[in-house]
Amino acid sequence: MIISMFAPEADAWHTRFHESSLGNLSAIAIAPPGLSMLFPQILCTQDGLICQATLGEGEINAAASMTALVLCPDLNLKHTYFLLAGIAGVNPHQATLGSVALARFAVQPALQTEIDPRSLPENFSTGYMSFGRNRPLEYPTILYGTEVFELNVALRDAASLLASRATLADDDASRRYRALYRDNKSYANATLPPxxxxxxxxxxxxYYSGTILSQVFEDTTRLWTNGSAVYCMTAQEDNAVLEVLLRAAVHGLVDYSRVMVMRTASDFDRPPPGISDLHHLTRIDQNGFVIAIENLYRAGMEIVRGILAGWHSTYSRGIPAPNYLGDVFGSLGGTPDFGPGSRFDGKAVKPAGGRRPGRRVVSRVRVPAS
Known part of the structure; x- marks a missing residue:
């Protein structure tokens, strides 16, 4: 199941898919209630082996559409691999325009309290403070559960190897903008090809941008994962989608160990030396959009091909995860290697509090006429 966030990401697959010899990606259309009004269908090949859905941008759209997808009665997703495939901003310390990132962690660093930076105390580096805290960059004492998700690192590594088979697109416009970062040695990765x-x-x-905000969220990402995550790509939907998939996994609807997050870099999250944050965000075309969209398909298609080709030998039975899987609460069982530990004593949450699926929870209520 290929998951796109908005039309250009989806178009990358539908425009080029005929070149794959894997069928027509829109041969079957499924329209469950609850999908985005802009993207009301799940599209699949005739054999049903490959499907694609577009959720809509932002956390609310993504969560609402993904919920409709996992609850669709026409789909059996218990053995499905999910490829969350979208474009993103990129940290110039880690990669460059057009690069393809496969993630182990997805972090929601803006889930904090905030005061206007113009009213900061002198010893504060940012107006962001974790819930339950009164200073920046302290671990939250109040958790919502969506702050951090960890994915199957063995599957991530396998997907990375498959994606590496692709010849990534690049262009002169992106090369010119990358070159602006060469005066800062810490941005060496930003100057390299995709x-x-x-x-x-x-x-x-x-949609944040700028050196100060990006550094704050980079530090937050490191803090909330006990130093394990590498802050690299900035996006708007992944944690929302992963929360839906995790809840679906609790009920046995999907296999959370079969989820991949892939992002391609369309812009830098902070400016090169000598350019202001505002100018970088609003007045300069970084020119990474075209190659990011193209590489979404090129790298993603290699992952799709690899899973299909290796289905019987490897992927049908799943790839065992050597690491913790799930959220900061420990909802799928085990002890998170970040945060305060499992809320459930290391045990997986049972569906509906242990009730059998399908059991009536709320009796019919008779409402008197007004």
């Missing part, structure tokens, strides 16, 4: 990298993603509805 590549496949293993690093992590953040989720924020706010």
């Amino acid at each position: 590549s496949v990298v293993k690093c992590d993603c953040t989720t924020s509805d706010v």
